Amino acid sequence: MTKGHVFSTGNEVLLGDIVDTNSAFLCRQLKRLGVTVIKTSAVRDDMAALVSEIKSIASTADVCVMTGGLGPTSDDLTTQAIANAAGVRLDLDAAALRSMEKYFDKRGFDLTPANEKQALLPNGATFMENLHGTAPGFSMSIGNCRFFCMPGVSREMERMFDLNVRPQLNEITGHAGEIQVIRLMVFGMPESRVEESLSGFNEQFPEIHLGFRIRFPIIEVKLSLIKETISKAQQDLDSATQMNQAKLWVMDRIGSKVISDQGLTLAQEVGRILATHGQTLSVAESCTGGLVAHLITDVPGASDYFLFSATTYANSAKEAILNVSHETLENNGAVDETTALEMATGVKAAGGSDWAVSTTGIAGPSGGSEDKPVGTVCIGVAGPFGAHSQRFLLDRGDRQRNKQLFAAMALEMLRRELVKK
Incomplete structure (x- = not known):
């Protein structure tokens, strides 16, 4: 040792x-x-x-x-x-x-x-x-x-x-140590539930270490196979088989919540899919204040697929830049599914992109109401085959964490649409 x-x-x-x-x-x-x-x-x-x-x-x-x-x-x-x-x-x-x-x-x-x-x-x-x-x-x-x-x-x-x-x-x-590592990135599932879903892993795969790491709002599930180097060729073959079986076992239990089996963040995974298909993206943000665009452009090579971003905090900006109708804002307010939908379609047109995503919500700590409490966010996604929007309540009791969660949910909604096509 x-x-x-x-x-x-x-x-x-x-x-x-x-x-x-x-x-x-x-x-x-x-x-x-x-x-x-x-x-x-x-x-x-x-x-x-x-x-x-x-x-x-x-x-x-x-x-x-x-x-x-x-x-x-x-x-x-x-x-x-x-x-x-x-x-x-x-x-x-x-x-x-x-x-x-x-x-x-x-x-x-x-x-x-x-x-x-x-x-x-x-x-x-x-x-x-x-x-x-x-x-x-x-x-x-x-x-x-x-x-x-x-x-x-x-x-x-x-x-x-x-x-x-x-x-x-x-x-x-002597090149001893970890032979292989698999990182599964999980979103939309609490750590306690992830761990509970994977109970019995150690009995099933005693040679593989199962670890968890919170990288809010993502949970990293890490599979590690650690051995001493004895027979390298045989070890590589055996470890690959064991690790693949362990990965399939985990995916069977939490697969719908796994956003990447390559250790990629949501922004990296979205970028990978867009680049693979030669498609482009624009973003319109209100409550996230540019955080979605920041996450996307933090990925090297984002210029290959990211075209345009608009942080339209004021309703007047939503109307002027994104072509959100005055009637929609007057009748429904800024935080609404219809507003998010029009923001997404508007920024898609403005940017000339294949895809677009939008966010509008209430990050807190003030500004909420009975109908729209703090933590409410409406997200729109527009693509080559249409557009839709959805409302979520994602309050984590802190403005910064709420913004992080809103941005992550926007990227996750986009990712789900991208993998459908």
């Missing part, structure tokens, strides 16, 4: 000023690579405390992934702390310096003496390039433990982990 330790540094983590998402990410990655995490820890920006923790880790773990403290300021102490714990000096690393010069030159900035400090690495360390920031990473052994020191900025750390750390860990573990 390869024993791992996840180590975060920085006063911000201990004061609660930032949420330590890095440790959660690294624990998941280490598990997949066959490394058993025996401990996570966080230490303030204090040299004595850092050196003490590093020495303790070196005596108990085989691998340590460490984040933070690689910047140019006086409280960035990781590099010196590693050197002190290992009993070595700091040397100017030519490769690290070149990578920093390249990064600064590309952005038109001068490399300052403070930044040059970041190219000083412990003697014996192996430089790891940072493609998205100024702080070089490095790895080195102290005793029997291999330390991987990465920036604390999540985007920089995750990219460095994928390019530099993962290959080295694969060598250390």
Whole structure:
């Protein structure tokens, strides 16, 4: 068993000023690579405390992934702390310096003496390039433990982990660990009901781990098969068969609520279907304030299918831009199925798209009535073969969560129509 330790540094983590998402990410990655995490820890920006923790880790773990403290300021102490714990000096690393010069030159900035400090690495360390920031990473052994020191900025750390750390860990573990993972994304079903529906899974598939993760308003059901590498070819064949059987077993119980069996979000799945069929989309929003369009355009390649968006908060904008009739708004109000229907058909025409979706509702905390309480949302979908709309009551007691749920429901209504055709 390869024993791992996840180590975060920085006063911000201990004061609660930032949420330590890095440790959660690294624990998941280490598990997949066959490394058993025996401990996570966080230490303030204090040299004595850092050196003490590093020495303790070196005596108990085989691998340590460490984040933070690689910047140019006086409280960035990781590099010196590693050197002190290992009993070595700091040397100017030519490769690290070149990578920093390249990064600064590309952005038109001068490399300052403070930044040059970041190219000083412990003697014996192996430089790891940072493609998205100024702080070089490095790895080195102290005793029997291999330390991987990465920036604390999540985007920089995750990219460095994928390019530099993962290959080295694969060598250390002999490619042991998680053989196959299936992620089923579920929408429209509470976690308790999902878990209840899948009771008996462990008895049916004892070698496959069943896990749940809430990514509101989506629930991720994760199937993981973890084994030691013995016979790779036979293992791949057996694992594929087992995982497919487990997937079918889960789908049989909650299949109607699974929006993707490839781990895709609603926006990604909608985009995948549109791109596959060469079709386009426009969006009209009121209560969601552009959130549906944001989710769609957050997917790389959305320009292939997304044409137009209109956030028409005021009734006058609904009339002028989407051609919603004055009579509809006067007689039914903004939050109504007919209004949502006309918004969808109007934005489809305005954008010249194959498909359109609209939202109009009451996110709260005020604005509701007896007939239309907070949480009411009307969603319209227009496509090549017609249009329809529907009203939902989706109150979660919080404006932001309501908006998230409204946007997700709009994408889900659209997805259901897309898979029919």
